[in-house]
Amino acid sequence: MQSLDLDVLERALEWKAGGHRVWLVTVAQTFGASPRPPGSLLAVRDDGILVGSVSGGCIEDDLISRRDSFTGRKPLFESYGITSEEARRFGLPCGGQLEVIIEPEVPSDDLRALLDHIASGRIIGRSVDLATGAWSFAPAQPAQECERTPERFTSVHGPRWRMLIIGASEIAIYLAQVAETLDFKVSVCDPREEYRSAWRVAGTQWVDGMPDDAVVAFKPDGHTVVLTVSHDPKLDDMALLEALKSEAFYVGSVGSKQTSAERRKRLADFELTAAQIARLRGPVGLSIGSRTPPEIAVAILADLVAARNHIVLEKVERDERRKRA
Structure with a gap:
């Protein structure tokens, strides 16, 4: 809603x-x-x-x-x-x-x-x-x-759409700014003091504590998004271990294909099921050649909006290819 x-x-x-x-x-x-x-x-x-x-x-x-x-x-x-x-x-x-x-x-x-x-x-x-x-x-x-x-x-x-961002990185800044315009209530968690003191995005809520505790306290539901963008595997993995077991509608993590593959192996070592790990969107976002933090944020949010609107992007791409054939 x-x-x-x-x-x-x-x-x-x-x-x-x-x-x-x-x-x-x-x-x-x-x-x-x-x-x-x-x-x-x-x-x-x-x-x-x-x-x-x-x-x-x-x-x-x-x-x-x-x-x-x-x-x-x-x-x-x-x-x-x-x-x-x-x-x-x-x-x-x-x-x-x-x-x-x-x-x-x-x-x-x-x-x-x-x-x-x-x-x-x-x-x-x-x-x-x-x-x-x-x-x-x-x-x-x-x-x-x-x-x-x-x-x-x-x-x-249903409840208002909510977004919990783990890691107050530069990507998080752009994510939070645009997500607010897309009607998400945005919260951010990062236990690193240097990132907390530098956070200046108006309208967002800061969540104290460690990422796993933050996810549990957030009580993700079917209108909740959890994104990990800290670039610190320890922090990101802590959040994902809880988010992938929750009812969150969308769980994503930034990183390369190799980083994402290694992350999935670590999550399996912590006894997450194959079905739970399969829910992870990583590398998160559309593959549009994004390199800068603003571009990465756009790629993530575009994929997120498509998911929220129940758009299967693979089908859209197939249909477009047929039109051009």
């Missing part, structure tokens, strides 16, 4: 507690290019104030102007961009179509229950009964997509 979507739920609950009526809007499906992915949230207050987004702004304006026509507990669907003229009117990219589900009356108890699930660190599926508007919850997987059947609509929600 993006922090913006979490904010939508929190604000909607606050507004309802203040006596306002609130409409909850969720992107149900997209076709072609779309400004916001399925599952994105928007809340509209009875006075036209909104939080969140489902498009670049034009669809939000339409929903605000029509909000009083959406009544009752039963949810309804609205489609945008069916024709090219409509796509232009609502500011959708060429060929883009968007379907949203509008819930005119969401009980505060349902919003509170969803926020409680998210706060616990669980990835949860929220199912909306299309006949009654009632919500139900069930465990979900990070890669699970929004789903619509004739009976219900299900969206997937």
Whole structure:
């Protein structure tokens, strides 16, 4: 879940507690290019104030102007961009179509229950009964997509994306700066005093202690990334031994192919299973000839974004080669 979507739920609950009526809007499906992915949230207050987004702004304006026509507990669907003229009117990219589900009356108890699930660190599926508007919850997987059947609509929600960086190296500086813009809450751990005193990246949280303890205390979940960039095998390995046993969605370590092969042998000596070691992305990042710290950070984050968006890069590369053949 993006922090913006979490904010939508929190604000909607606050507004309802203040006596306002609130409409909850969720992107149900997209076709072609779309400004916001399925599952994105928007809340509209009875006075036209909104939080969140489902498009670049034009669809939000339409929903605000029509909000009083959406009544009752039963949810309804609205489609945008069916024709090219409509796509232009609502500011959708060429060929883009968007379907949203509008819930005119969401009980505060349902919003509170969803926020409680998210706060616990669980990835949860929220199912909306299309006949009654009632919500139900069930465990979900990070890669699970929004789903619509004739009976219900299900969206997937989870805690905010977090990143734990081991090693306050120059690579870590660029990783942290860009990761913040990608909606990651970034924490950094490095027990070496000279690195701690030199760390100056605003918005990040410093974690005291040794890397293995930091990973355990972090309690990695399906929305957690652990990256080791200290260039010190002792520090990196300590973190990896715990991260690879955790539920972290992405675990990566910088280094050459030879360094990465040696690291895998060491991890096996510490009795990690083959399946656990196979989760390690190392050398981490896309192979784009990166040499400088900023380039390495870009390569890592590009691979990370692809993984978060469930993009299989090998398939993309094969498809591109076929197009050029």
